[in-house]
Amino acid sequence: MALKKVKGNFERMFDKNLTDLVRGIRNNKDNEAKYIAQCMEEIKIELRQDNIAVKANAVAKLTYLQMLGYDISWAIFNIIEVMSSNKFTCKRVGYLAASQSFHADSELLMLTTNMIRKDLNAQNQYEAGLALSGLSCFISHDLARDLANDIMTLMSSTKPYLRMKAVLMMYKVFLRYPEALRPAFPKLKEKLEDPDPGVQSAAVNVVCELARKNPKNYLSLAPIFFKLMTTSTNNWMLIKIIKLFGALTPLEPRLGKKLIEPLTNLIHSTSAMSLLYECINTVIAVLISISSGMPGHAASVQLCVQKLRILIEDSDQNLKYLGLLAMSRILKSHPKSVQAHKDLVSACLDDKDESIRLRALGLLYGMVSKKNLMEIVKKLMSHMERAEGTLYRDELLTRMIEICSQNNYQHVVDFEWYITVLAELTEMETSAKHGCIIAAQLTEVGARVADVRPFAARECGALCARVAAAPPGPASREVLYAAAYVLSEYCEEEEVMLNAVSPLLACAGVGGGYMRARAVCVHAALKLCARLLRARRDRNMRDQDIELIRECLAGLRPLLCSEDMEVQERAHNATALLTLVLRELSPGDAVLPAEEPPSATGLLVEHEQSNGLENADDEETLNQNAKEDLIEELAQLFDGELKPVAPKAQKKVPMPPDLNLDQWLSRDRWSSESSSSEGEGEGEEGGPMFPAPHDARPTAQFTPEELDMLREARRQEQANNPHYLKDDSPRSYQQDDIPIAEIALEVPLQIHTKRSDKYLMSRESSSKKKKEKRTTKKRKAKKQDKHSTDSESEEWERRPAVCAGGELPEGAAPSDDEPPPPHDDPHHALDLDLDRPLREDELLTSRLQQYPSPGVGLLDKKKDKPAKKSKNAENDTPDKPVKKKKDKKSKQRKQSATESIKNEKTEDILLIDGVFKSNGEQLKEDVVENTELTVDEGKTLKTEKHKKKKESKNKDQTISSKKRKSTKKDKHESKTGYEEALGISTPSKEVV
């Protein structure tokens, strides 16, 4: 037997070790997957061996495979086995594997609790250190709760190495188990003044991380940090402290004022670039927080900007990058001082390094003004043409749009120029994503700037023509969506309308991939057609009208069987409508479907018309009126202006007081509103007797009266509802004529030169002329009247009106009072008041008392033999915490044995309430369990056994969890002390 074992072990020596595995993988480059699959099989066999060294070897190999992307979660149990080995070598392998593959939600993690506790309390500092390092990677809520105390004890270890690791570890514990923060905080504070610089640095690190998310709770530490900052020479720690101050100053301006001086000194004195940079950053934060009203304030800004300029001009790209990054922070509060360095920023725009260009782009945002916007955008456009990386291109485009549209187009003076820029960007055919952005801009400018609409419509017409002529690129496909809308909505010029109809219909037929704009194109064509017919109805242009409709119908015909459902649907609609009009205009037209039997009126009209030259004049005019009527009605379908809606308008719509969303939309509702409904009695009758069937579904049988009522109610609702087309506009034939813009069409647009440049040139030339004391009108004046202003200064000021904001429901004010959306940041739970004195029940000791280490591992069976012998073990669930609590309760119940069971029950609940106030769900469960047990009088447990057991449990816990530095000698005192403490901590008991 022994021989066999030795032999087995000996064979195992020839197993592959990690080196062999790596070598093997490198030698099997061609069939790596197969080789690794084979190795996995071997590993599985090795893991079945008893020899721990063999297992460790297997686990080491698994760790390597994990790095290559293989899932090793199946081996979690084996890894735990290796971790629990007594040998440091194996432990190292095990903890490495664990730190690489475990995570907070791993199964079986609870198996590790006691093992890790043992390691944490190991004699050798490296074993404890190893456990801490490993644990930091996979700590879960349960582990954090159960081990918090052990780690806290390590924070006051005699070995700096362990103190340091334990301090860092506490941060992870806080994240997973926020309740530990308050009890542990005094100790953490203590560590800020630890004699060992490493521990100090670790504590600073942890506080910085905590304060970053909840700075206000750490303001009280400012004096300590201030002292550290002025005394310490450890740059690494200084950086952290200075960063921390950067987070604190916005909350406490006085702190900022105090900081300026030492920070300025540091800026002047330090040679370390990293420290210099962080100092500048914090000075900036201070400057932002105190904004102004401080002596020497301007000097500090100047100093920062100067130093940053030196950084940006440095040949080291890293410094250049950081300089720009910090510059963008100053920009927000002191744009003036940054604008002075515009030359520097535009030089960086040409840098070969993409990161730097991106940073410079970010700075541009604050540097544009009305005067230089065109120039900057021109430069960016040229970049756009040569940019190769998608990321940079994306950024360029969004930035360009951003600087133009910022603050409701604050800097855009000439919107025709802006529309041209958008059109040119579209022509670059970058990506669909860009197309969407451009499309949004196009619609927005159209909606907000009324003056530019005719021009925008013309540009959009050109775009549609281009798309119709050649297969569109991805960007055009998206932009067409907006272009078709803008064109049809804002076009006022007949010629443009006329020329746009067939390209639009052609666009709707463009295939080659999904294009959401297609259906919109059909719709736009119909809309243009209708508006055009109305626009020229006064002039007798019947032939042209017929021609137009024929052209339209011809264009629509191929779309009638489009593969896109939406296009098909709309094409059918449009065809039907236009056919109707055409029949009015020219009955018996060849285009009309011949087989269709003419409608009664149509027939009548036709006959009378064909019969009678002798027809009376009034007959003729009547006929004319009917046509106009039809055209008018068709055009009316598209009336009404769409206005911008404020982003939060939907949320602001007040809830009608009588609206009950939970109520069924059954007939009862309607019948209850009107007293004269016959169905009412029926409903009443069924109600109380058969509530279920009555509530289940409203029956669909309505009396005619009810139907009328419903209809009326619906009409009312629609009248008040902004989403329905209002029918309040009188459908009279004498509606005001739409004013027809009599604008001479512009000179044809040249495509090959940059069209947007001409605006820049015209601007420059006009400004030159102005300087020569001119009064010649600007070139733009001949196109539109809006820019014909006299003085230059006024020209910058005068720009088309841009309607800001958007529509809101009545009574709602635009505001940003909405709370930020909640997100699952663990730091939220750490937002605790740290200065409040600790409550007794918050101490980690008492917590551990309530929660004995759960699921003590299979690996450490010795420690775990508590409740098995107790009487109630058979009928109880294996849930240990519950069992224990029950025991405790039973003991307490003994003291108040005179009270009735019922009283007892309530008392228990109150008691629990008092003790475990902060425990949510588990508590509730326990209460339920507990009260159930109380009722179960046969099993009320008053045996000595339980008492003993509880005492021994107590002992265990007090050893590990004493916060006060109790030695093992006064274990008993501390135990009794604890009992008393428990009594104090449960005031509700006395109350009851």
Next chain:
Amino acid sequence: MIKAILVFNNHGKPRLSKFYQYFNEDMQQQIIKETFQLVSKRDDNVCNFLEGGSLIGGSDYKLIYRHYATLYFVFCVDSSESELGILDLIQVFVETLDKCFENVCELDLIFHADAAHQVLDELVMGGMVLQTNMAEILCRLQEQNKMQKAEAGISAAPARAVSAVKSMNLPQQLRDMKLPDLPQAIKDLKF
């Protein structure tokens, strides 16, 4: 906080990966791949900071990297870390590796990824910087290795002998070592 530390070679092969936030294995590989693509197309004379990794981090996170011969050392950090500080940290890491392996090269990391992890564990813990003093780190590592050696003692002798024999020119070994691979290995040796 440091979110991840990645080491990979010029071809994107991972040599060391440490994630301080959980990602499953597939995701980890994707992150490595994406990071490699972002980093590898950058010239050596551009800055060492990179924004725009989509898989890891987000707006608050940055990639800070250094390129040494055949290896990229990439740290993914959030805004609480000092950019220049992390660059120094990478330098400390590499110098410490250099001391541990005596003229470290890619092959050392390939065959001793576990040792590299041990170095890293003394440098960074749970995403936070633990120790930046190289002498201190080396001292801690030496003491731990001493423990390991003492533990192995006599019992490890046969295993060591076997592995020594295995490393010698056994016929099997020769067959395993495909000759075309040798030039590659030699190339890798140049650090």
